[in-house]
Amino acid sequence: MLRTNLKHIESVEEFDEVIESNEHVMICCGRMGPMCLPVYDVMENLEEKYENVKFYDMEFDASHAHVLRNHELSAGFMGLPFTFYFKNGTAVKATSSIQNKKQVKTILEEHLV
Amino acid sequence: MNTKHCDAIVLGSGAAGLTAGIYLARANLKTLIVNEGSIGGQMVLTHAVANYPGVLETSGRDISLIMKKQAKDFGCDIESNVELTKFDLISKKKMIEIDDDEVFTSDVVILATGGKPRKLGAKNEDKFKGFGISYCATCDGDFYTDKDVIVVGGGNSALEEAVSLTKWVRSITIVHQFDNFQATDHAIKQAEKNDKISFILESEITEYLGERQVEGVKIQNQKTGETRELKTDGVFVYVGYIPNTDRFKDVIDLSEREEILTDKNMLTNINGVFAAGDVREKKIRQITTAVSDGTIAALNAIEYLQK
Numbered sequence: 001m002l003r004t005n006l007k008h009i010e011s012v013e014e015f016d017e018v019i020e021s022n023e024h025v026m027i028c029c030g031r032m033g034p035m036c037l038p039v040y041d042v043m044e045n046l047e048e049k050y051e052n053v054k055f056y057d058m059e060f061d062a063s064h065a066h067v068l069r070n071h072e073l074s075a076g077f078m079g080l081p082f083t084f085y086f087k088n089g090t091a092v093k094a095t096s097s098i099q100n101k102k103q104v105k106t107i108l109e110e111h112l113v
Numbered sequence: 114m115n116t117k118h119c120d121a122i123v124l125g126s127g128a129a130g131l132t133a134g135i136y137l138a139r140a141n142l143k144t145l146i147v148n149e150g151s152i153g154g155q156m157v158l159t160h161a162v163a164n165y166p167g168v169l170e171t172s173g174r175d176i177s178l179i180m181k182k183q184a185k186d187f188g189c190d191i192e193s194n195v196e197l198t199k200f201d202l203i204s205k206k207k208m209i210e211i212d213d214d215e216v217f218t219s220d221v222v223i224l225a226t227g228g229k230p231r232k233l234g235a236k237n238e239d240k241f242k243g244f245g246i247s248y249c250a251t252c253d254g255d256f257y258t259d260k261d262v263i264v265v266g267g268g269n270s271a272l273e274e275a276v277s278l279t280k281w282v283r284s285i286t287i288v289h290q291f292d293n294f295q296a297t298d299h300a301i302k303q304a305e306k307n308d309k310i311s312f313i314l315e316s317e318i319t320e321y322l323g324e325r326q327v328e329g330v331k332i333q334n335q336k337t338g339e340t341r342e343l344k345t346d347g348v349f350v351y352v353g354y355i356p357n358t359d360r361f362k363d364v365i366d367l368s369e370r371e372e373i374l375t376d377k378n379m380l381t382n383i384n385g386v387f388a389a390g391d392v393r394e395k396k397i398r399q400i401t402t403a404v405s406d407g408t409i410a411a412l413n414a415i416e417y418l419q420k
Contacts, residue, residue, distance in 0.1 A: 033157075033249060034151050034153075034252065037151050037152060038151040041151075077243060078253060079242065079256070080253060096243030097242050098151075101194045101195045
């Protein structure tokens with residue numbers, strides 16, 4: 001399990017439920033490495049400011065993470081973390097490797113909020 | 114735009130910044146740590162720390178997570194992975210603006226902004242970040258299983274990470290701009306005796322090639338000027354660090370290497386502005402020395418506030 005203060009997605013069933021039952025969802029799929037930690041920090045920081053977005057993480061090496069590892073939007077991704085943005089159950093944006101707070105906020109504003 | 118006031122602002126959250134935050138918050142000062150990169154700074158890139166006194170071998174990441182928890186538990190606010198968009202260090206009341214939309218003021222500032230990985234500056238570098246260009250072998254090495262990659266650099270990081278990558282990749286070409294390495298003899302020998310590693314010296318990458326992902330690079334020989342293309346599946350860049358001082362150079366006294374000059378109390382040329390850690394001019398850069406700097410800066414900042 002990832003050691004973050006975010007809510008964790010720990011099964012495919014939970015993943016399906018999260019994206020189906022919430023209008024706006026951001027999921028960061030990674031490890032506890034130097035490219036992933038800053039993105040988790042940003043998400044923890046933005047949780048209060050974006051109450052209508054649900055923020056989750058997912059452990060990249062867990063078997064259920066295949067739903068994001070093998071997602072069509074992550075084809076060609078070669079850097080952790082894989083970060084996904086879902087609107088009404090559909091992935092509308094995904095990024096590879098580290099992103100800063102401004103980049104994350106721009107995507108949230110453009111695609112979710 | 115709302116303005117929030119703190120007693121102290123610490124810019125940077127590596128070992129020096131987090132230590133300063135711990136000491137300031139423990140003295141009941143309202144403290145904000147602002148961080149443009151990853152919490153832990155360069156410390157998180159160190160896989161094994163075996164010489165931090167009082168702690169058995171652990172990872173730099175784990176030390177940084179504990180430091181972060183200590184800082185938060187003592188009451189520090191941490192704004193992480195944000196952009197410092199404006200600042201005023203000269204006025205008595207210091208001011209910073211982050212991400213163009215939040216302003217904080219304080220009575221003291223500690224600059225602990227550390228260093229940042231030097232980019233190559235080759236064409237298409239930003240385009241391929243996460244698509245064939247990586248700065249972290251531990252993070253991304255397994256994406257290159259059985260692939261051919263390039264490692265750029267000639268210091269300890271480049272050679273040690275190249276050896277580490279051989280767990281996954283088929284072959285590694287180390288590209289280095291000089292005709293000799295700056296790494297330790299041990300690191301050089303470990304790389305030289307590894308069958309998967311070959312070397313191209315006195316050469317620099319000038320351009321990354323590919324459509325969606327890196328498929329090759331242009332390499333220029335520094336002696337002859339000749340340029341050639343080399344196919345590759347990925348490039349790992351380790352060409353050193355530069356101090357994060359560029360934005361402060363008009364107000365803070367810097368050394369020739371653009372590191373911040375301080376006195377023995379970590380005070381800069383500006384009253385109420387201290388500096389700590391790798392951003393400061395000094396010879397020895399270790400987690401222990403960063404912790405020492407952060408402690409000294411914080412305690413002197415506390416004294417400054419009490420005057």
